[in-house]
Amino acid sequence: MALPVRTQMKYWGLTAAVLAVVLWFLGDVLLPFVLGGAIAYFLDPVADRLERLGLSRGAAVGVIAVVAALLFVVLALAVIPALISQTVQLFNTMPQLFRDLQAFLTERFPSVVTEGSPLREALISIGTTIQNKGGELLNTALSSAASLLNVALLVVIVPVVAIYMLVDWDNMVTEIDALLPLDHAPTIRQVASDVDAVLAGFVRGMGSVCIALGVYYAAGLWLVGLQFGLVVGVLAGMLTFIPYVGAIVGGMLAIGLALFQFWGDWVWIIAVWAIFQSGQFIEGNILTPRWVGSSVGLHPVWLLLALSVFGSLFGFVGMLVAVPLAAALGVVARFLARQYVGSRLYRGLTGQDED
Numbered sequence: 001m002a003l004p005v006r007t008q009m010k011y012w013g014l015t016a017a018v019l020a021v022v023l024w025f026l027g028d029v030l031l032p033f034v035l036g037g038a039i040a041y042f043l044d045p046v047a048d049r050l051e052r053l054g055l056s057r058g059a060a061v062g063v064i065a066v067v068a069a070l071l072f073v074v075l076a077l078a079v080i081p082a083l084i085s086q087t088v089q090l091f092n093t094m095p096q097l098f099r100d101l102q103a104f105l106t107e108r109f110p111s112v113v114t115e116g117s118p119l120r121e122a123l124i125s126i127g128t129t130i131q132n133k134g135g136e137l138l139n140t141a142l143s144s145a146a147s148l149l150n151v152a153l154l155v156v157i158v159p160v161v162a163i164y165m166l167v168d169w170d171n172m173v174t175e176i177d178a179l180l181p182l183d184h185a186p187t188i189r190q191v192a193s194d195v196d197a198v199l200a201g202f203v204r205g206m207g208s209v210c211i212a213l214g215v216y217y218a219a220g221l222w223l224v225g226l227q228f229g230l231v232v233g234v235l236a237g238m239l240t241f242i243p244y245v246g247a248i249v250g251g252m253l254a255i256g257l258a259l260f261q262f263w264g265d266w267v268w269i270i271a272v273w274a275i276f277q278s279g280q281f282i283e284g285n286i287l288t289p290r291w292v293g294s295s296v297g298l299h300p301v302w303l304l305l306a307l308s309v310f311g312s313l314f315g316f317v318g319m320l321v322a323v324p325l326a327a328a329l330g331v332v333a334r335f336l337a338r339q340y341v342g343s344r345l346y347r348g349l350t351g352q353d354e355d
Contacts, residue, residue, distance in 0.1 A: 032154055036161025042204055044169050061166050191335055198327040205292035206241045213237045213279055220275040242300050251276040
C-alpha cells in the first residue's frame with residue numbers, strides 16, 4: 001500500500017530542506033563538483049555521438065579530453081593573458097574616460113556640467129571608485145595565495161570530476177532510475193524528460209550561442225581596433241543567455257568606448273554598431289532557432305529573478321545552478337498547473353456536473 005500523500009510530502013520536504021542546508025554550508029566545497037557535473041552534462045551528447053561512430057565510451061571521453069586540453073592550452077597562452085591585461089587597463093583608464101565624458105558634456109552642454117554640479121561630481125566619483133575598487137579587487141584576486149590555490153584546485157579537480165562523470169554518465173542515470181519510487185516512477189521519468197529537454201535546449205544551446213557570439217564580438221571589435229574590445233566581446237557573450245541584455249550592455253559599452261576612441265571618424269563607430277547589430281541578427285535568425293529552439297519557455301524576468309535569489313542565498317555556486325534550477329522549476333510548475341487544472345480543487349462540482 002502506498003504511503004499517504006501527507007507522509008510523502010513530509011519525507012520529500014525534509015529531503016529538500018537537507019539538500020538546501022548542505023548547499024548553503026558546503027557551497028564552496030561543492031563548486032568544483034557542480035562545475036564538473038555541468039561540463040559532463042554539457043558534453044554527454046558529444047560522447048554519445050562519438051559512440052555511435054564506433055568508439056567505446058572510454059575512447060570517446062579520451063578524444064573529448066584531448067581536444068579540451070588543446071583548447072585550454074591555446075586559451076591559456078593566447079587569450080587569457082590578453083583578457084586579464086585589458087581588464088586591468090580598463091579599470092585604470094576608467095577615470096580618464098569619465099573625464100573625457102565630462103569634457104564632452106561640458107563642450108556640448110555647458111549648462112549641465114558646471115563647476116561643482118552634481119553630475120560633474122558624480123562622474124569624477126564613479127571613475128575614481130571604479131579604478132580604486134575594481135583594481136583593488138582584481139589585484140587581490142590575482143595575488144592572493146588562497147585565490148591562486150582555489151584556482152589551481154579548480155583547474156585540477158574540475159576536469160577530473162568531469163571526465164569521471166562523463167565516463168559513467170549513462171550508468172549513473174540508470175542507477176538513479178532504478179531507485180525511483182515505483183508508484184511515481186513513470187511521472188518522475190516524464191517530468192525528468194521534460195526538464196532534460198529544457199536544459200538541453202537552454203543550457204547547452206544557449207551555452208553554445210554565448211560562446212559563438214563572444215568569439216564573434218571579441219574578434220570583430222579586435223579587427224576594428226577598439227581598445228578593450230576583447231573584454232567587451234567576452235562580457236557581451238557571457239550575458240547573451242539573458243535575451244537582449246548581452247547586446248545592450250556590450251553594445252552600449254563598445255559604442256561608448258568607440259565614441260571616445262574614434263570621435264570624428266564615424267566609419268569605425270558605425271562599424272562597431274554594425275558588429276553588434278549583425279550579431280543580434282545572427283543570434284535571432286540562425287543560432288538561437290537552430291541550437292535552442294522555441295520550446296524552452298524561460299522568460300528573461302524569470303532568469304533575472306533566479307539569478308538574484310540563488311546568488312544571494314548560495315553565493316557563486318547559487319548563480320551557477322540558478323539557470324538550470326530555474327528551467328527545472330519552470331517545468332515542475334507547468335506540470336503542477338496541469339495537475340491542478342485536472343483536479344477536484346479546480347473543477348469542483350461544476351466540472352463534475354459537466355462530466
